[in-house]
Amino acid sequence: MLSRITALAVLAMRAAVRSRVFVSTMVALCVMIVWVPLNVRGDGTAAGQARILIHYTLALALVVAGTGAVWTSCSAVSQEIESGEIRLVAVKPVRAFEVWAGKWLGLMALNSLLLLLTAAVLCVFLFFLTRSSWGGDGPSTVRERVLTPRRMYEPVSDAVTEEAFLDEFTRLREEGEIQPGVTPESVREPIMQRIMARRAAVGPGESKHWTINVPAGAMAWAGERRKSFIGFRVASASWAGRVHGEWKVSSPAADGEWTVPATDYADGYHMIDLPGSLLPDGGAVVVTYLNGSRDESDAAVFSGKPPVALLVPSGAFAASLARTLAGMLSLLAVLTALGLCAGTIFSFPVAAFASFSMVLIFLLGRYQGASSEPLPPDVGFMMAFAEGVGLRMARVVNMVGGPVFRAVTIAQLADGLAVPVSRAVLSVLFLAGLYPTALGAAASLILSRRELGERGK
Amino acid sequence: MEPAVKTRGLTKVFADFWCRPRVRAVSGLDLDIVRGEVFGLLGPNGSGKSTTIKLLLGLLHPSAGSVEVLSRRPDDVATKKLIGYLPEESYLYRYLTARETLDFYGRLFDIGARQRAERTEQLLEMVGLAQAADRPVGEFSKGMARRIGLAQALINDPALLVLDEPTSGLDPIGCRQIKDLIVALAKRGKTILLCSHLLADVEDVCDRIAILYNGRLRAQGRVKDLLRESARVRITLPSEAAGPEEKLEEEMRRRFGPEVEVGHPVIELESFFLDVVQKAREGHEPDSGVGHEAGVPEYLRETAAGPYVPRGGGGEC
Numbered sequence: 001m002l003s004r005i006t007a008l009a010v011l012a013m014r015a016a017v018r019s020r021v022f023v024s025t026m027v028a029l030c031v032m033i034v035w036v037p038l039n040v041r042g043d044g045t046a047a048g049q050a051r052i053l054i055h056y057t058l059a060l061a062l063v064v065a066g067t068g069a070v071w072t073s074c075s076a077v078s079q080e081i082e083s084g085e086i087r088l089v090a091v092k093p094v095r096a097f098e099v100w101a102g103k104w105l106g107l108m109a110l111n112s113l114l115l116l117l118t119a120a121v122l123c124v125f126l127f128f129l130t131r132s133s134w135g136g137d138g139p140s141t142v143r144e145r146v147l148t149p150r151r152m153y154e155p156v157s158d159a160v161t162e163e164a165f166l167d168e169f170t171r172l173r174e175e176g177e178i179q180p181g182v183t184p185e186s187v188r189e190p191i192m193q194r195i196m197a198r199r200a201a202v203g204p205g206e207s208k209h210w211t212i213n214v215p216a217g218a219m220a221w222a223g224e225r226r227k228s229f230i231g232f233r234v235a236s237a238s239w240a241g242r243v244h245g246e247w248k249v250s251s252p253a254a255d256g257e258w259t260v261p262a263t264d265y266a267d268g269y270h271m272i273d274l275p276g277s278l279l280p281d282g283g284a285v286v287v288t289y290l291n292g293s294r295d296e297s298d299a300a301v302f303s304g305k306p307p308v309a310l311l312v313p314s315g316a317f318a319a320s321l322a323r324t325l326a327g328m329l330s331l332l333a334v335l336t337a338l339g340l341c342a343g344t345i346f347s348f349p350v351a352a353f354a355s356f357s358m359v360l361i362f363l364l365g366r367y368q369g370a371s372s373e374p375l376p377p378d379v380g381f382m383m384a385f386a387e388g389v390g391l392r393m394a395r396v397v398n399m400v401g402g403p404v405f406r407a408v409t410i411a412q413l414a415d416g417l418a419v420p421v422s423r424a425v426l427s428v429l430f431l432a433g434l435y436p437t438a439l440g441a442a443a444s445l446i447l448s449r450r451e452l453g454e455r456g457k
Numbered sequence: 458m459e460p461a462v463k464t465r466g467l468t469k470v471f472a473d474f475w476c477r478p479r480v481r482a483v484s485g486l487d488l489d490i491v492r493g494e495v496f497g498l499l500g501p502n503g504s505g506k507s508t509t510i511k512l513l514l515g516l517l518h519p520s521a522g523s524v525e526v527l528s529r530r531p532d533d534v535a536t537k538k539l540i541g542y543l544p545e546e547s548y549l550y551r552y553l554t555a556r557e558t559l560d561f562y563g564r565l566f567d568i569g570a571r572q573r574a575e576r577t578e579q580l581l582e583m584v585g586l587a588q589a590a591d592r593p594v595g596e597f598s599k600g601m602a603r604r605i606g607l608a609q610a611l612i613n614d615p616a617l618l619v620l621d622e623p624t625s626g627l628d629p630i631g632c633r634q635i636k637d638l639i640v641a642l643a644k645r646g647k648t649i650l651l652c653s654h655l656l657a658d659v660e661d662v663c664d665r666i667a668i669l670y671n672g673r674l675r676a677q678g679r680v681k682d683l684l685r686e687s688a689r690v691r692i693t694l695p696s697e698a699a700g701p702e703e704k705l706e707e708e709m710r711r712r713f714g715p716e717v718e719v720g721h722p723v724i725e726l727e728s729f730f731l732d733v734v735q736k737a738r739e740g741h742e743p744d745s746g747v748g749h750e751a752g753v754p755e756y757l758r759e760t761a762a763g764p765y766v767p768r769g770g771g772g773e774c
Contacts, residue, residue, distance in 0.1 A: 453516030
């Protein structure tokens with residue numbers, strides 16, 4: 001069986017390499033991964049350039065390779081059926097799933113090659129970036145901020161309790177902001193958002209604490225050259241565009257405290273260096289922000305998710321890059337499987353249309369599921385029914401597509417965050433294992449039932 | 458003995474998109490092809506020959522009736538291990554060379570690398586494509602594509618060989634070679650199903666034939682029985698013994714009546730053509746493209762160990 005699958009895989013590779021789509025994909029990819037780093041300018045710093053380089057190169061490679069994968073896989077089976085070539089294979093002792101697996105493996109080998117090429121070019125550019133005197137921060141910042149992956153530890157959950165929600169609801173009703181007769185459920189979402197917004201703001205002269213639990217063994221990769229950071233996204237509530245404040249990080253377990261003097265922070269994302277000896281290898285860390293502004297309207301808003309995070313070195317960049325590539329390859333695996341499945345059922349143009357439509361539905365379904373709000377009770381039955389069906393479909397699409405979106409960790413890698421092994425493993429299991437197996441089983445069943453003697457039927 | 462191919466009431470109706478019956482290509486076909494015989498399937502265009510073959514190979518599913526090939530269902534993998542198929546058109550991968558083509562199909566039968574290489578070389582020699590072994594099949598002429606198609610049909614040493622228009626596109630030498638090969642394979646106990654428009658080809662090699670028309674079986678039997686004119690007798694004599702032609706004819710008419718015909722027998726055009734080419738070749742180099750064909754490969758000439766247990770890789774699948 002392996003011999004047959006290998007033979008079919010090699011054949012699929014050779015057929016794909018000869019196709020114009022693959023050649024176009026290769027050319028587009030080469031142009032993208034070379035042109036983009038040379039022409040895109042970031043914020044003027046070497047670290048910013050490295051982030052953009054990683055993000056754009058990998059994201060464009062994923063889009064180009066993904067489009068090529070769907071297109072090539074759609075034609076792999078459908079055009080063989082249309083040309084009749086598959087007949088000579090079908091009369092040989094080859095099972096339908098072997099045909100499918102051979103094609104999938106062959107195309108996946110090509111996808112791997114494309115991603116490896118991208119990764120190689122990216123590494124070459126990053127290598128030169130860490131050895132150039134870019135901007136004012138230099139190569140060491142690139143190594144420290146981007147090429148040292150860090151694991152993110154979030155503060156203890158600050159979720160809004162039911163009690164806090166009801167208190168707020170009662171207060172708003174007493175103040176007349178909520179009309180009598182309005183139920184708590186109908187205004188839950190805006191009230192929750194209001195509470196969260198209030199919690200995110202730190203007024204002038206006020207301070208806010210976040211407690212972050214650091215698990216044992218988390219500091220294994222930390223050291224003098226591999227620093228930990230406090231990362232936060234802040235915005236000013238006034239027109240100033242800057243906030244003024246002091247940070248204090250203390251660790252009761254390590255009996256240490258670190259204070260960052262009052263500084264101006266522009267709206268955006270910031271990272272504060274922490275001394276390696278401050279953080280305990282297991283235990284709580286308390287992070288405090290004191291708003292030093294005197295202007296009453298100058299509140300600092302920590303709206304990030306999470307608002308503040310402890311970033312601890314974890315693993316090597318190469319490992320995180322490999323996991324990101326594994327996630328990307330897993331995504332290509334499911335796209336290839338989708339294209340092959342569609343190509344088994346439909347002719348090439350229909351298969352390509354169906355596959356790209358599916359991808360679009362998943363992309364849109366994600367936003368539909370995330371943004372839909374309940375309809376007011378006075379809409380008609382048909383409208384409510386259609387909305388209900390749409391929402392349920394969006395939920396199904398989100399459930400199925402969830403692992404697909406979680407597989408893409410390019411942004412984390414570019415932001416200097418470690419890509420966890422578990423995430424890469426889950427991506428591989430779901431997207432390169434479970435989903436292609438399900439699609440392959442369906443396609444094999446159809447292929448074995450299909451009358452291949454009729455050309456292009 | 459269990460027939461190699463057995464169909465009962467085999468019917469194939471092609472339907473349109475809405476599943477409405479469109480064409481009845483094969484209708485109630487009862488066919489028995491005995492193991493070890495060369496069976497010819499004849500009929501005009503659209504008579505259902507190719508559809509019947511596709512049904513026997515599992516490429517189409519019957520609308521009604523039953524099919525058994527080598528005592529199994531045609532879409533059974535175990536059945537496919539024992540079948541070689543030369544389709545009417547070349548469905549070969551155009552970008553593979555002749556050698557790669559044979560190697561690829563050999564791998565689908567799980568034939569070991571060494572045996573595959575040996576068979577590939579032998580088959581390339583047999584079909585006269587050794588010189589063109591490393592050229593892509595897409596560059597081949599129709600005749601050359603036919604030859605490589607035949608070679609791939611034999612890579613697994615099949616027990617049942619299905620040949621759809623095997624001599625189509627071949628020159629007379631190629632036609633002769635195919636017919637010789639069919640005869641040689643038949644002597645080895647292989648079952649051959651031959652589908653052709655060229656009645657002379659069928660007549661030369663087939664033991665039995667069936668004639669289809671409009672999807673129905675119109676005639677079936679041994680070629681000799683079907684073609685024999687029982688009401689007439691032919692006598693051949695050496696010219697010297699017969700004497701002058703006019704005198705012999707007069708003598709015979711006087712004895713047997715006015716319907717007697719006397720004349721010289723003529724050889725077939727194919728034999729005459731081959732004779733001329735053979736004489737020309739004795740003094741010249743072969744032309745480009747198809748070279749000299751070798752005989753039947755060694756592995757196809759071996760005596761069968763059992764009626765339907767293929768040797769080598771074909772049986773090891």
